Amino acid sequence: MSTDSDTGLTLTVLGCGTMGNAILGGIMGAISNPTAPSTSSDEVVPNRLPTNFVACDAWEGAPAAIQSALGKYNRPLEVFVKDNLSGAKKADILLLACKPHIFHDILSEAGMREALAGKLIMSILAGVSVEQIEKAIYPDGIPQDGTACRVVRVMPNTASLVRQSMTVISQPTPPLSDDQTALVTWIFNRIGRVVLLPPHLMDASTALCGSGPAFVALVLEAMADGAVAMGIPRKEAQLMAAQTMRGTTGLVLEENKHPAVLRDQVSTPGGCTIGGLMTLEEGAVRGHVARAIREATVVASQLGQGVKNVNGPKH
Numbered sequence: 001m002s003t004d005s006d007t008g009l010t011l012t013v014l015g016c017g018t019m020g021n022a023i024l025g026g027i028m029g030a031i032s033n034p035t036a037p038s039t040s041s042d043e044v045v046p047n048r049l050p051t052n053f054v055a056c057d058a059w060e061g062a063p064a065a066i067q068s069a070l071g072k073y074n075r076p077l078e079v080f081v082k083d084n085l086s087g088a089k090k091a092d093i094l095l096l097a098c099k100p101h102i103f104h105d106i107l108s109e110a111g112m113r114e115a116l117a118g119k120l121i122m123s124i125l126a127g128v129s130v131e132q133i134e135k136a137i138y139p140d141g142i143p144q145d146g147t148a149c150r151v152v153r154v155m156p157n158t159a160s161l162v163r164q165s166m167t168v169i170s171q172p173t174p175p176l177s178d179d180q181t182a183l184v185t186w187i188f189n190r191i192g193r194v195v196l197l198p199p200h201l202m203d204a205s206t207a208l209c210g211s212g213p214a215f216v217a218l219v220l221e222a223m224a225d226g227a228v229a230m231g232i233p234r235k236e237a238q239l240m241a242a243q244t245m246r247g248t249t250g251l252v253l254e255e256n257k258h259p260a261v262l263r264d265q266v267s268t269p270g271g272c273t274i275g276g277l278m279t280l281e282e283g284a285v286r287g288h289v290a291r292a293i294r295e296a297t298v299v300a301s302q303l304g305q306g307v308k309n310v311n312g313p314k315h
Contacts, residue, residue, distance in 0.1 A: 008051025009183075012091035014084050014106055015098025016055035016062065019124060021069040022160040023095060024053055026190035028073035029163075039193050046183040052076045056087035088115035093183070096123040096133070100303070103128060107136040116149040120180055122187070123153050126206055127303020130172060130199070152176060152184055153202060156191060157209045165192030166212070168205035206303075207296030215292055220245055 011027070013020040027050055030036060053075060055066050063079045070077060080087045084106050088094060094116070098106060103125055106112070116137060123133055130151045134142055142148050153170040160167075167188040176184070181196075188194045197205060220241050227237035251257045267274040280286070 007048065009048050009092040010052040010054060010090055011050035011093050011095065011187075012054040012056065012087040013095045013097055014056050014087065015096065015102075016057045016066055016079075017059075017097065019156065019158075019160060020055065020057075020095065020097040021066060022163075023097070023124075023156070023187070023191055024055070024070055024077075025073070026160070026163055027187060028053070028070060028075045030190045031075060032073050039189050040185075043186065043189060044178075044182040046179060046186055048183075050093065050187070054078045054080065054087045054090050056080045056084045058082050085109055085111050085115055088112060088119075091115075091119060093120045094122065096121055096125060098125070100125045100128050103133065104136045107133065108139070113137055117147040119149045120176075120183075121149055121151045122184055123151060124156055126155070126210060127203075127300060127305075129153070129304055130170070132304060150176065150180065152180075153199070154184065154188060155202060155205050155210055156188060158213050160191040163191050166209045167192060167194045168202065168209055169194060169196045170199045170202050171196050172199065203300040204293070204297045206300040207293050210300070211293075211296040215289065216245070219289075 011024075013024060016024070031049065031051060053070075055062070055070075055077065057066070057079075058081070059065075060081060062081055066077070066079050078087075078090070096103060096107075103123075107116075121133065123130070125133075130153050133151050137149065150172070152172050154167060155170075156165040156167040159165045165188070169184055169188065175181070185194050185196070220238075223241040223244070224234070224237040227240065228234050232240070248262065251262055252259060263277065267277060
């Protein structure tokens with residue numbers, strides 16, 4: 001593989017805010033340190049990697065913010081303000097990371113269809129389907145002459161900021177080529193772990209992985225609150241709860257331990273753990289957490305409805 005800027009791919013981010021910077025940072029960091037271990041032991045490294053980068057955003061302060069976040073990597077980076085078309089023209093591949101309600105305006109801009117011809121678009125827009133994106137680019141139908149771009153839906157989460165994301169890649173129909181699949185997987189492995197799932201599971205994936213950090217944070221805060229109530233200072237309680245949670249997830253991920261096995265290993269007869277677990281079960285914590293995922297899935301399935309008819313009839 002080559003990481004030379006003349007032979008590598010150009011990746012353009014349309015809407016380069018917090019998530020765009022996090023993903024670019026993961027890629028740039030990997031390019032700068034190619035010996036860094038991957039999160040996947042069986043990863044297929046694509047023949048060409050992103051080595052040139054373009055960031056597009058509507059915010060006037062974007063250049064300074066992007067430079068502050070990414071300048072330390074010393075990689076080729078160009079920033080456009082209120083000029084998505086120029087960024088799209090320069091791209092080999094694109095990351096669509098704008099606010100979901102403005103994607104139609106960006107993709108339906110005059111000249112954008114031609115700028116995107118034959119290119120791969122990775123969308124991280126929650127609730128926006130591949131079909132909606134394709135409709136914005138090709139309102140009269142997808143061309144059959146080989147000039148159409150390909151769109152793949154990807155759902156990372158906020159832990160991308162510390163390269164601990166759980167990212168779900170939707171497998172489109174027809175499927176991406178092996179090279180395209182390897183490229184998308186490689187990119188998102190740079191910010192955490194990746195799984196590939198069918199499109200109909202993306203709403204549930206949004207609920208589990210996208211909303212999940214908020215649910216975990218609530219449980220973490222509750223654990224710390226309990227410790228504070230028993231006299232442990234807030235700062236130490238929060239650190240202890242967070243590290244306990246990190247250690248537990250580490251056992252699940254690194255040692256392949258089932259959560260039920262971990263729970264039983266800690267629950268000695270007549271001990272404090274089983275007493276606490278009984279209180280949680282009496283409060284139906286397990287059922288309520290599962291219902292939270294189900295409810296979030298329902299809401300996720302409705303997120304795109306507000307942008308389905310952008311610039312069209314309102315019902």
